[in-house]
Amino acid sequence: xxxxxxxxxxxFGILATGAGALASGSIVGWGSIRVGVEGVLVKIAAGxxxxxxxxxDGSIVAWGDNSYGQCNVPSPNRGFVAIAGGYYHSxxxxxDxxxxxxxxxxxxxxxxxxxxxxxxxxRWRRAGTTxxxxxxxxxxxxxxxxxxxxxxxxxxxxxxxxxxxxxxxGTNQSIKGYRPYLIGEAKRAGDGVALxxxxxxxxxxxxxxxxxxxxxxxxxxxxxxxxxxxxxxNLVELFGQVRTNADGERYVDSPSVTVLxxxxxAPVGMTAFSLGGGDWYYDPVTGAGQRGVAGGTGLNNIGxxxxxxxxxxxxxxxxxxxxxxSGVSVKCLLPSGVTLDPSWTFVGVTGISSCEKVDGELxxxxxxxxxxxxxxx
Numbered sequence: 596x597x598x599x600x601x602x603x604x605x606x607f608g609i610l611a612t613g614a615g616a617l618a619s620g621s622i623v624g625w626g627s628i629r630v631g632v633e634g635v636l637v638k639i640a641a642g643x644x645x646x647x648x649x650x651x652d653g654s655i656v657a658w659g660d661n662s663y664g665q666c667n668v669p670s671p672n673r674g675f676v677a678i679a680g681g682y683y684h685s686x687x688x689x690x691d692x693x694x695x696x697x698x699x700x701x702x703x704x705x706x707x708x709x710x711x712x713x714x715x716x717x718r719w720r721r722a723g724t725t726x727x728x729x730x731x732x733x734x735x736x737x738x739x740x741x742x743x744x745x746x747x748x749x750x751x752x753x754x755x756x757x758x759x760x761x762x763x764x765g766t767n768q769s770i771k772g773y774r775p776y777l778i779g780e781a782k783r784a785g786d787g788v789a790l791x792x793x794x795x796x797x798x799x800x801x802x803x804x805x806x807x808x809x810x811x812x813x814x815x816x817x818x819x820x821x822x823x824x825x826x827x828x829n830l831v832e833l834f835g836q837v838r839t840n841a842d843g844e845r846y847v848d849s850p851s852v853t854v855l856x857x858x859x860x861a862p863v864g865m866t867a868f869s870l871g872g873g874d875w876y877y878d879p880v881t882g883a884g885q886r887g888v889a890g891g892t893g894l895n896n897i898g899x900x901x902x903x904x905x906x907x908x909x910x911x912x913x914x915x916x917x918x919x920x921s922g923v924s925v926k927c928l929l930p931s932g933v934t935l936d937p938s939w940t941f942v943g944v945t946g947i948s949s950c951e952k953v954d955g956e957l958x959x960x961x962x963x964x965x966x967x968x969x970x971x972x
Contacts, residue, residue, distance in 0.1 A: 642680030647687075649678045655687055698738035702765040705744060705772075706731050711791075712773040718747035719772060722756070737761050746772035751790050751834065753780065775832055778807070778898075779814040782845050782875070784837050786882035792816075792847065793832030796858035797825050798900040799947050799964045801930065804846075806947050806962075807831060808899055810858055815898035815947070817846035827964075830858040839882045842952045844897060862902040862945045868921035870903060870948055871959045872896050889956040890923070902945040903961065904972070910935060917942060926951075927961045939971040 636656075638649040645659030645666050653674050657666035663683040677688040705719045707730035718727035721734070722743040728734055738761075745756045752773040759768055775791035776784075784790060795807035798815060805825055808815030817840075818833065825831070835850025871888030875895035878884055885895050905917035908924055915935045918924040927944050929935070935942075945968040946961040963969065 638678055640678045640680045640685075642685065643682045645680060645685070647678045647680050647685055649675055649687075653690070655685075657685060698740075699763050700736050701739050701761050701763055702733050702735045703737050703742070703759065703761050704731060704733040704765075704767040705759075706767070706769040707746070707773070708769060708771040709773065712749060712752055715749055715751070716747075717749055717752075717772060719744055719770070720747075721745075733767075739763050744768075744770060744772075749773060752776075777814070778809050778816050781837055781847075782814065782816060782885055782898075783883055785878070786838050787836055789834070789836045791832065791834050792850075793853075794830055794855055794858070795833065796860050797827055797829040797831060798860050799962065800825055800827060806898060806900070807833070808860070812861070812863055812899065815896075815900065817844055817898055817947075817949075818850060818852075819846050819848050820850060820852065823852060825852070825854070828857050828860060830855045842950055843886050843957045844950050845882075845885050860900060862900045863896070864902045865896070866921040867903050867905055867917065867919045867925045867959070868923050869893055870896065870901065870923075870925055870961065871950060871957070886957055888950055888959050891959075896948045897950055899948050900945070901948045901961070902943060904941070904943045906941050907935070907939060917944065923959065925959050925961055927963055929963050930965075933963055933966050933969070935969060936971070939969075941972050943970045943972060944968060 635651040636648045640647045648656045654672045655668045665685045674689045675687045676690045679686040707717045713730045720727050722745050741760050744759050746754045775793040781790050781792045798808045799806040803821045804819045832853045833850040835847045838848045871891045872893050872895035873887035873891045876884030877886045905919035908918045909916040913929045916924045916926050946963040949960040949962045950957040951960045
């Protein structure tokens, strides 16, 4: 309300013609205050309680309430091309070109992790630049700011990237630029590709091979390695070539194995029909991915520790088959020393989801690990 009433009390205008006693560009005012300003005005602006005028020579004149210094035009009072008035302030736009500020230059050094990747040729650089740097090498002349640090492709490793702030005092960061492939990622590689894989928890062991799976139970894989000396529950990293065996199952061939500690494992419960699953990124030319079982749908779980239940419908010397009514029977392969009690009719079975090739098709196969994997009910 106060602003509206003041606008009625003070009115100013610039004469556009030479008519009358004042020359063109002169200001006249009426209301509670009358103003006369020497010189020619080219623009005027009003705040709430003060007024501004821009003269033809580029200087500003101001009058009215000055309680907050809104009428004190700063020196040098010249070179203005536009004006504006606010409640308690005034603004003037100058015509001079601002001097560009040169960015402060600093430095960046990156120590690459893990150390194994450094030995294999790891390098880093800021995204958008062309020069690769060794671990610990310092790049100078870097403007202060935030940059994406990327890492050079390194066979067998999964490359990462990270945002880094380069401070005025320089920045030295230790960054994990590479990691092993997760099991699911490794299975998407073609036959013969050597990869670092892990971490993985050993889920089953036999004399010349074992199975390992992701700690989150998202995928598992067979590992061929004679005399591995591992136990169920070992947490490991692998380095070896991914291949496909005669039964169509992906595996890691004779890898180097590093034991990191221990991890937890638990089987994933599923129906007999779900065992095996469908094709997963399968490429018959390169061998990449994992072929699914005949008639299989859903997520491929070959290589994963699972548990199924059903009625015993057939049996042999080193195997038995169960049917849970889901439309298929599953062959359960018994290792040496493990037997199925002849009196057991309904059983729950824990083992590794695997496959065997029959007449060119992959069939469901559950690899029992030990006697306690079979329980009657």
